Structures are given as structure tokens and as C-alpha cells.
Amino acid sequence: MTAPFAVVDVIRTKRDGGELTGAQIDWVIDAYTRGAVAEEQMSALLMAIFLRGMSDRELVRWTMAMINSGERMDLSGLARPTVDKHSTGGVGDKITLPLAPLVAACGAVVPQLSGRGLGHTGGTLDKLEAIPGWRATLTSEEYLRQLHEVGAVVCAAGAALAPADRKLYALRDVTGTVDSIPLIASSIMSKKIAEGASALVLDVKVGSGAFMKDVATARTLAEAMVALGTAQGMRTVALLTAMDTPLGRAVGHALEVAEALDVLAGGGPPDVVELTLALAREMLDAAGLVDVDPAKALADGRAMDTWRRMIAAQGGDPDARLPRASEVHTVTAARAGVVTSVDAYPVGIASWRLGAGRARKEDPVSATAGVVVRARPGDRVTVGAPLLELHTDDPDRIELALATLEGAVTIGDAAQTLPLIVERVG
Amino acid sequence: MTAPFAVVDVIRTKRDGGELTGAQIDWVIDAYTRGAVAEEQMSALLMAIFLRGMSDRELVRWTMAMINSGERMDLSGLARPTVDKHSTGGVGDKITLPLAPLVAACGAVVPQLSGRGLGHTGGTLDKLEAIPGWRATLTSEEYLRQLHEVGAVVCAAGAALAPADRKLYALRDVTGTVDSIPLIASSIMSKKIAEGASALVLDVKVGSGAFMKDVATARTLAEAMVALGTAQGMRTVALLTAMDTPLGRAVGHALEVAEALDVLAGGGPPDVVELTLALAREMLDAAGLVDVDPAKALADGRAMDTWRRMIAAQGGDPDARLPRASEVHTVTAARAGVVTSVDAYPVGIASWRLGAGRARKEDPVSATAGVVVRARPGDRVTVGAPLLELHTDDPDRIELALATLEGAVTIGDAAQTLPLIVERVG
Numbered sequence: 001m002t003a004p005f006a007v008v009d010v011i012r013t014k015r016d017g018g019e020l021t022g023a024q025i026d027w028v029i030d031a032y033t034r035g036a037v038a039e040e041q042m043s044a045l046l047m048a049i050f051l052r053g054m055s056d057r058e059l060v061r062w063t064m065a066m067i068n069s070g071e072r073m074d075l076s077g078l079a080r081p082t083v084d085k086h087s088t089g090g091v092g093d094k095i096t097l098p099l100a101p102l103v104a105a106c107g108a109v110v111p112q113l114s115g116r117g118l119g120h121t122g123g124t125l126d127k128l129e130a131i132p133g134w135r136a137t138l139t140s141e142e143y144l145r146q147l148h149e150v151g152a153v154v155c156a157a158g159a160a161l162a163p164a165d166r167k168l169y170a171l172r173d174v175t176g177t178v179d180s181i182p183l184i185a186s187s188i189m190s191k192k193i194a195e196g197a198s199a200l201v202l203d204v205k206v207g208s209g210a211f212m213k214d215v216a217t218a219r220t221l222a223e224a225m226v227a228l229g230t231a232q233g234m235r236t237v238a239l240l241t242a243m244d245t246p247l248g249r250a251v252g253h254a255l256e257v258a259e260a261l262d263v264l265a266g267g268g269p270p271d272v273v274e275l276t277l278a279l280a281r282e283m284l285d286a287a288g289l290v291d292v293d294p295a296k297a298l299a300d301g302r303a304m305d306t307w308r309r310m311i312a313a314q315g316g317d318p319d320a321r322l323p324r325a326s327e328v329h330t331v332t333a334a335r336a337g338v339v340t341s342v343d344a345y346p347v348g349i350a351s352w353r354l355g356a357g358r359a360r361k362e363d364p365v366s367a368t369a370g371v372v373v374r375a376r377p378g379d380r381v382t383v384g385a386p387l388l389e390l391h392t393d394d395p396d397r398i399e400l401a402l403a404t405l406e407g408a409v410t411i412g413d414a415a416q417t418l419p420l421i422v423e424r425v426g
Numbered sequence: 427m428t429a430p431f432a433v434v435d436v437i438r439t440k441r442d443g444g445e446l447t448g449a450q451i452d453w454v455i456d457a458y459t460r461g462a463v464a465e466e467q468m469s470a471l472l473m474a475i476f477l478r479g480m481s482d483r484e485l486v487r488w489t490m491a492m493i494n495s496g497e498r499m500d501l502s503g504l505a506r507p508t509v510d511k512h513s514t515g516g517v518g519d520k521i522t523l524p525l526a527p528l529v530a531a532c533g534a535v536v537p538q539l540s541g542r543g544l545g546h547t548g549g550t551l552d553k554l555e556a557i558p559g560w561r562a563t564l565t566s567e568e569y570l571r572q573l574h575e576v577g578a579v580v581c582a583a584g585a586a587l588a589p590a591d592r593k594l595y596a597l598r599d600v601t602g603t604v605d606s607i608p609l610i611a612s613s614i615m616s617k618k619i620a621e622g623a624s625a626l627v628l629d630v631k632v633g634s635g636a637f638m639k640d641v642a643t644a645r646t647l648a649e650a651m652v653a654l655g656t657a658q659g660m661r662t663v664a665l666l667t668a669m670d671t672p673l674g675r676a677v678g679h680a681l682e683v684a685e686a687l688d689v690l691a692g693g694g695p696p697d698v699v700e701l702t703l704a705l706a707r708e709m710l711d712a713a714g715l716v717d718v719d720p721a722k723a724l725a726d727g728r729a730m731d732t733w734r735r736m737i738a739a740q741g742g743d744p745d746a747r748l749p750r751a752s753e754v755h756t757v758t759a760a761r762a763g764v765v766t767s768v769d770a771y772p773v774g775i776a777s778w779r780l781g782a783g784r785a786r787k788e789d790p791v792s793a794t795a796g797v798v799v800r801a802r803p804g805d806r807v808t809v810g811a812p813l814l815e816l817h818t819d820d821p822d823r824i825e826l827a828l829a830t831l832e833g834a835v836t837i838g839d840a841a842q843t844l845p846l847i848v849e850r851v852g
Contacts, residue, residue: 011602015476040469044601047473050441175470176437 003031007041014048022061029065033164039171046168046177054182056227062182063228066190069164073196075111078147081287082109084197085279086188088221091209091348092246092373096124096154097260098268098276098298099283101306104151105297106280108287111147113157113195122253122356122365125156130254130323130367134316146313152306155314162190179211185224192229199235199286201279202226206422207244209344215240215422222425235286237426241275242418245377246344248272251351252370252391254322264304269376271420273298278421325368325391329398333381337411340377346408347371347388350401354392368393371401378415429457433467440474448487455491459590465597472594472603480608482653488608489654492616495590499622501537504573507713508535510623511705512614514647517635517774518672518799522550522580523686524694524702524724525709527732530577531723532706534713537573539583539621548679548782551582556680556749556793560742572739578732581740588616605637611650618655625661625712627705628652632848633670635770641666641848648851661712663852667701668844671803672770674698677777678796678817680748690730695802697846699724704847751794751817755824759807763837766803772834773797773814776827780818794819797827804841 010024020028028045031037054062075082083103087093100110114136116123125136136156138146146153159166165187172178192200202225205211206218222238229236248269250259262268263276280294297303308318351357355366372389375381387409390401436450446454454471457463480488501508509529513519526536540562542549551562562582564572572579585592591613598604618626628651631637632644648664655662674695676685688694689702706720723729734744777783781792798815801807813835816827 008600008602011473015473015602038465038600040465040597041601043466044469044473044603047437047441047470048477048602051474051477171466174434174464175467176434176441176474177470 003027003036007031007037011041011045011048014045014052017052019055020058025058025061026065026068029062029069029164033069033167042168043171043175043177046172046175046183049183050177050180059182059186059224060228060231063186063190063193066162066164066168066186067194070162070194071160072194073161075109075147075196075198078109080107080109080151081199081289082111082197083199083201083283083287084110084112084192084195085201085203085283086192087203088188088205088211090205090243090247091344091351092248092251092256093205094127094250094256094260095203095247095272095276095279097127097257098263098272098303098307099279100152100154101264101310102276102280102294102297102303103283104310105302105306106284106292106294107289108151108284109147110152110283111143111195111197112152112154113161113191114154115157116358122256122351124154126365127253127256128154128316130257131311131316131318132320134311134314138314146310150306150309150313152310154310157191161194165190181217181221181224184211185221185228189225189228193232193234197234199283200229201282201286202236202238203279204238204240205243206240207242207344209246209348210243219423219425226426237282237286237424239278239282239421240423240425242420242422243344244418245342246347246373247275249373249376250370251347251373252354252356252368253365254324254367255370255372255391258322264298264307266299274420323368326393327391327395327398329390329402330386331388331390331402331405331409333375333383333385333387333411335411336382337380337413338415339375339379339381339387340410340412340415342373342375342377343408346404347373350390350404350408353401353404354390354397355394366393375409378417381411429453429462433457433463437467437471437474440471440478443478445481446484451484451487452491452494455488455495455590459495459593468594469597469601469603472598472601472609475609476603476606485608485612485650486654486657489612489616489619492588492590492594492612493620496588496620497586498620499587501535501573501622501624504535506533506535506577507625507715508537508623509625509627509709509713510536510538510618510621511627511629511709512618513629514610514614514631514637516631516669516673517770517777518674518677518682519631520553520676520682520686521629521673521698521702521705523553523683524689524698524729524733525705526578526580527690527736528702528706528720528723528729529709530736531728531732532710532718532720533715534577534710535573536578536709537621537623538578538580539587539617540580541583542784548677548682548777550580552791553679553682554580554742556683557737557742557744558746560737560740564740572736576732576735576739578736580736583617587620591616607643607647607650610637611647611654615651615654619658619660623660625709626655627708627712628662628664629701629705630664630666631669632666633668633770635672635774636669645849645851652851663708663712663850665704665708665847666849666851668846668848669770670844671768672773672799673701675799675802676796677773677799678780678782678794679791680750680793681796681798681817684748690724690733692725700846749794752819753817753821753824755816755828756812757814757816757828757831757835759801759809759811759813759837761837762808763806763839764841765801765805765807765813766836766838766841768799768801768803769834772830773799776816776830776834779827779830780816780823781820792819801835804843807837
């Protein structure tokens with residue numbers, strides 16, 4: 001059979017600023033997934049898309065073609081409304097951990113297929129794997145049963161879901177074509193739409209520790225994703241939230257699980273609680289559960305109960321002691337004053353270097369490595385007061401992490417703290 | 427050993443419109459040639475170069491890095507001045523065939539490493555292979571001996587010459603990154619500089635049958651190549667020449683050799699003679715042989731003598747009968763008048779479809795296939811007069827070729843013929 005299109009013609013059209021037809025998009029995504037379009041041809045097309053952009057029409061079709069490259073799950077058999085959440089990734093972003101059981105405890109079903117960390121932000125699956133016994137991989141039957149019985153699942157996406165995205169993501173990573181709004185939007189939304197939830201809340205991070213460094217770019221991405229979800233009949237809203245400072249105090253897998261447990265127990269850092277509740281309200285609203293107050297479910301222990309059942313259903317022991325690093329190095333204040341900033345990006349990189357991150361997707365991660373932010377913006381410190389704790393099982397890594405953290409914490413006379421929730425798109 | 431650069435950083439720099447450093451360029455070309463930079467990474471970089479361009483400084487360094495990927499020949503041991511010629515490719519462009527022996531007969535040495543045809547223009551090696559016995563491949567010793575004894579060689583470039591270009595050319599062909607001025611200029615000039623001639627005359631084709639469709643683009647390419655050659659101490663000039671109409675009457679390998687023999691015998695179509703002499707004068711001038719008249723060497727048979735020795739030295743029989751196609755189909759005039767245009771591009775495609783061209787570089791070509799232009803612009807024709815002859819050994823191909831030629835020849839009341847030599851750059 002002859003191919004209906006020559007891939008070079010498709011590349012040239014986009015290269016020269018033209019619009020691809022729906023049939024060209026369907027064909028090129030399918031042919032690439034099957035291996036009939038070569039990696040070097042797709043990477044040339046991706047670079048052309050990066051530099052020329054995509055029209056709204058192209059973006060919708062590209063995303064649909066990626067969904068159609070695999071299975072689309074059907075969750076319509078569940079009695080309760082389904083709602084999912086996705087974060088574009090930030091430093092110390094453990095919000096999914098308290099949020100999924102909290103929303104499930106309030107009456108919605110949260111089917112979350114999640115990923116692993118690449119770069120300076122950690123992956124939710126890596127965090128949960130710090131819990132002894134917990135496993136990320138479920139069969140379809142286990143997945144559906146857990147949704148039915150517990151109401152919340154956080155697990156690894158199977159190979160059948162948007163396989164085109166899996167190939168494209170790996171290719172973009174090595175060809176300098178990651179930071180493109182249409183490519184990011186289609187990658188996230190193809191998986192989220194294929195998951196089959198009827199509503200979605202997006203947490204689009206903005207700031208030094210996020211992929212989007214400024215509000216305008218973050219807003220453009222949020223609008224593109226909201227439009228894609230809405231076009232597919234999924235109620236979709238997005239919150240733009242600050243990622244200049246790490247979320248909460250803990251950065252690193254076991255450290256973040258411990259902090260999530262504090263939140264589920266009714267405590268935890270105020271910013272983590274605030275964002276968890278804000279996202280929970282959006283999710284419940286999108287699910288049509290407008291009269292439920294998530295703050296109550298957090299306070300009365302229902303969210304913690306659901307967490308325990310969610311962890312246990314995936315083999316984890318909710319009562320197990322979390323692993324702790326053998327080495328802790330403390331960075332202290334050289335002067336007295338008020339902490340004016342704790343820069344999320346170097347803290348993320350330091351955690352990565354201490355062992356929490358991976359350079360290639362095959363690499364293992366350390367569950368115990370990470371950074372604890374002892375003094376947050378606005379905190380008053382004296383000389384010698386602890387600012388950051390570096391946790392690792394490999395003392396050789398401390399020096400490199402310290403080099404990264406040079407200048408990450410600044411101390412002045414007064415701090416100006418920015419709002420956590422910047423904007424709502426939807 | 428750790429690579430001194432991350433290829434993704436190099437791609438990102440060019441993607442974002444920055445300038446690559448000399449060290450980055452040297453590294454990426456070398457690493458790609460060695461296979462340490464993957465095809466999909468280089469194709470992303472090529473697309474970024476296509477869309478962002480290259481500075482003059484980048485282009486010089488990129489070309490040098492391609493030369494340094496292989497051997498650079500040393501022709502300084504030859505007693506006579508060396509001068510080469512390169513054409514960017516046109517329909518019916520057999521000029522090298524009479525030109526190389528003519529310039530050698532006038533006292534210069536012409537070392538021409540040539541290529542095969544891809545797309546609608548034929549390759550010089552394919553044309554010469556229509557001569558029974560002639561072979562394109564020579565050892566280094568045979569090559570140097572022939573330069574010394576005959577003064578002219580047209581043969582295949584060895585694998586040792588600019589191997590980076592060989593890989594890049596194949597990659598550009600399948601990734602929509604061919605028509606980029608810096609990529610074309612560096613590809614041509616890396617090979618020509620590595621060949622070691624001390625002077626070079628470029629024939630930059632412009633018009634429907636050429637890769638450059640307009641004079642401005644052709645001039646930009648010519649200027650870039652002249653600057654690259656000059657920077658390497660090679661006397662370099664370029665002629666921009668018309669390629670709206672096929673050169674001469676013959677298009678196709680054996681047909682073009684026959685026409686070249688007519689020119690060497692003192693006859694041949696006026697435009698082929700004019701361009702051959704113009705390029706010969708430029709080459710002799712660049713070689714410092716200013717007092718020699720190539721028209722005389724063509725008229726008195728010295729060019730033909732050198733041709734015969736050049737062909738014989740590579741195993742060819744200069745007296746052998748050239749092969750002829752078994753089928754000849756004539757396209758005739760539907761009305762009387764003056765031929766106003768013979769469009770080079772469809773004639774080139776028709777010749778290709780009749781068997782003269784190849785779709786992939788492994789494909790064989792037919793020596794006999796091609797098109798003879800019986801009526802050129804300015805010729806007066808009656809109804810039924812022959813316009814084009816289609817030559818092929820495969821009658822099934824005629825219909826497809828005829829479809830291509832629809833509208834290729836136009837007949838009106840008066841023709842306006844354009845100058846063959848448009849401009850000189852040097």
C-alpha cells in the first residue's frame with residue numbers, strides 16, 4: 001500500500017508556515033506510531049512546529065490523533081462522577097497525595113494515571129514508591145475495582161494509553177523540542193482525555209521552579225489545554241499557581257510523603273493546605289458536587305481513611321515507617337533578618353543532585369534524598385539559624401548540592417510574599 | 427570521556443535564534459560524523475538552521491568542520507594551475523562534458539569530483555556512464571596520474587572526502603531541509619574546497635528548472651559560496667545563468683553526451699556553446715591563464731583530443747556508438763506560431779519519468795531515456811511540427827511523461843528570449 005502522503009511534504013508545509021490538513025495530521029501521527037515515519041523525520045517536523053506553532057484547529061486534531069493512537073478508557077460504568085487533576089510540575093509539589101483521597105472522600109472518583117520525574121521536578125509515582133510495599137503498576141481490572149471500592153487511584157499509565165505521546169515525549173526530550181505550548185498541551189491532554197474522566201482540573205505552575213517562567217506563557221498553555229478538554233466534552237478548568245518557592249517545606253520523595261501525611265492529619269504547611277483545598281473545591285465543583293466542604297473531610301479524618309485504603313489497595317503499608325536519609329547537612333543563616341526568597345529551581349536541582357532525581361528514565365531514584373526548607377519567605381531568622389537541610393545517603397553528593405544552592409536563600413529586612421493562586425482559567 | 431557539549435543545548439541555542447560558537451560547531455559535526463549525535467538530533471538542528479539561518483561566521487566554521495570531517499586533497503604537486511567548476515544543477519546541463527577537456531586543452535588542470543542525479547536534474551557521472559566501458563570510480567593514484575597526464579578528470583568523490591556532507595545530504599533529503607542557503611552552500615563548498623583546486627567557477631542556475639527559482643535567492647547563494655571559497659584562499663567566482671528553458675536540445679544521459687560531442691566537434695546548440703565558452707573563460711582567468719582563447723581550442727580540435735584521452739583513461743571507448751532508445755514518441759504543435767517557452771522543470775520531470783532519473787540513490791538509471799527539444803523558444807513552427815521527442819526503452823512510461831508535459835511548450839506570436847548569463851558574482 002502506498003502512503004497517502006509524503007512525509008517530506010508534510011514537514012515542508014509546516015516548515016513554510018502553512019497549516020496541516022486534518023488528514024495529514026491523522027496520517028503522520030499514525031505512521032509515526034507504527035514506525036513508518038522515521039524518528040529523524042518526526043524530529044524535523046517537531047522543530048518546525050516548535051518554531052511555526054499550530055493553529056487551534058491543528059492542535060485539536062493533533063491531540064485527537066494522539067488519543068486515537070491507543071485506547072480510550074470508558075469510566076461511564078462508575079456510579080459516582082469522575083474528576084482528575086494534573087500539575088505541570090513544580091518543586092515540592094506533593095499535592096496529589098492528600099488531594100486524591102480528599103476528593104474521593106468527598107464523593108467523587110479520582111482516576112489518576114501519573115508519571116515519573118524527569119529533570120528537576122519529582123514524579124508522583126516516585127514519591128509513593130517511598131512507601132514500603134506500594135506498587136505503581138495495576139492491571140485494568142485492579143484499576144477499575146479500586147476506583148469502585150476506594151474512589152481514588154494513583155498509578156502508572158499503561159502502554160495502551162496514547163502510545164504516540166510516549167514516543168513523541170522521548171523524542172522531544174533529546175531534540176530540544178520540549179518547551180512548545182502546542183506540544184506540551186497535546187501531550188498532557190491526550191493522556192488526560194484518554195483516561196476517560198468527565199472533568200479535569202489543571203494546576204499550571206508558573207515561576208522559577210516551573211517549566212513556564214512567566215504568567216503570560218502559563219496562561220497561554222492553560223487556555224490551550226482548557227480549550228482542548230472542553231472540545232472533547234470534558235469539564236476543564238485551570239489554576240495558575242506560584243512556583244517561585246518550593247511548595248511546603250519538604251522536597252524529596254519520602255520527605256514529601258511525610259508532609260502529605262501531616263496535611264491529611266489536619267496539620268502541614270499552610271501553603272500546601274491552601275492549594276490542596278483550592279484544587280479540591282475546583283474538582284468537586286467540576287464533578288457537580290457543589291455542596292461538599294473538603295475542609296471538613298480533611299479535619300474529620302475521612303481523607304486520611306481514604307488515603308490508608310488507597311495505599312493498602314496497591315500493596316503499601318500505611319503504618320510503615322518511612323525511610324530516612326543517613327546524612328543530614330544543615331545550611332545556616334550568615335546574617336539575621338527576614339527570609340525574602342527561597343528559590344524553587346536551585347532547591348529542585350539540589351534535591352535532584354542529592355539522589356531524588358534521574359538523568360535518564362531508566363535511572364533509579366533515592367527515596368530518602370531531598371531538601372527540607374527550614375525557613376520560608378517571611379520567616380525571621382537569627383545568625384546560625386537553620387535555613388535548609390540536605391538529606392542524602394551519599395555524603396559525596398552534598399558538596400555539589402551546596403554549590404547549586406549558592407544564593408538560593410536571600411535574607412533582607414522585609415519579605416513581600418506573592419499570592420499562591422495567581423489566576424483561574426476556565 | 428564526557429562530551430564537551432550537550433547536543434540539546436546546541437539545538438536550543440540555534441532554535442532560539444542564538445549564534446553557535448566555533449567549538450560547538452566543530453563538536454557537533456564531528457560527533458554526528460562519528461555517530462555520537464543521533465540522526466533525529468541532527469535533523470532537529472538542521473530544521474532550526476533552516477528556519478533561523480546562520481551568521482557568516484557560523485557558515486565558515488560549519489563548512490570548515492565538514493571539510494575537517496575527512497581528507498583534504500593536496501594538488502600542489504601538479505605543475506599547472508588547478509581550477510574546478512560546479513553547477514547547482516539544471517535540466518540538460520551537460521556543460522561539464524565539453525568544458526573540462528576544453529579547459530585542460532587550454533593549459534589548466536581540471537580535477538572534478540562529481541555526483542549522481544537526484545530529483546529532476548541529471549548527474550554528470552550518470553551521463554558519462556552512457557559511454558560503453560567508462561567507469562566513475564578511480565583510485566587516488568589513478569586520479570592523480572590522470573590529472574598529470576590528461577589534465578582533466580571527472581569521477582566519483584571517494585568516501586574520504588567530507589563524509590559529514592554525505593550523511594547530512596542523505597538526512598536533509600528525507601527531512602525537508604534541503605532548500606536552505608547555508609546548508610546548500612556548505613555542502614557544495616566543503617566538497618569543492620576539500621578537492622584541493624586553487625580556483626573555482628560556480629554556475630548558479632536560476633529559474634523554473636533550477637533549485638533557485640528567483641535571481642535574489644540565487645545571488646544570495648552565489649555570494650555565500652564565493653565568500654566561503656575566498657576565505658579558504660581559493661579564487662572563486664560565480665555566474666548566475668538562466669534555467670527557465672533546458673540547456674541545448676538534449677535532456678537525458680546518452681542524448682546529452684551526443685550533444686556534448688557535437689560541441690567538441692565545433693557545432694552544437696548556440697546556448698551550450700555560449701555557456702561552455704563563458705565558463706571556460708572564467709576558469710582560465712581564475713587559473714591565471716588570461717591570454718588563452720578557448721574558442722580556438724574548440725575550433726581546432728584540441729578540446730576533442732583531450733576529451734578522447736579523458737574518456738579512454740577511465741576505460742571508455744570514445745569511438746563506441748552511444749546507446750539509443752527503442753521507442754521515440756514525438757509531441758507536435760497544435761497550432762502555428764512562434765515557440766514562446768519550453769519550461770525546463772516539466773521537461774526534467776518527463777525525462778526522469780522516462781527512465782533517466784532515480785527516486786532513491788540506489789536506483790539504476792536508463793542511459794537512453796530522455797527528451798529532445800526539437801523547437802526552442804524563438805523557433806517558428808507550423809501545425810504538426812515536432813516540438814518534443816520522448817525517448818525510452820519502456821513504452822509504458824510515455825503516458826506519464828506526456829501528462830507531465832501538458833502545457834510545457836507554449837506557442838504565441840512572438841518570443842522574448844532572456845539572456846543566458848544573468849549576472850556575475852566575484
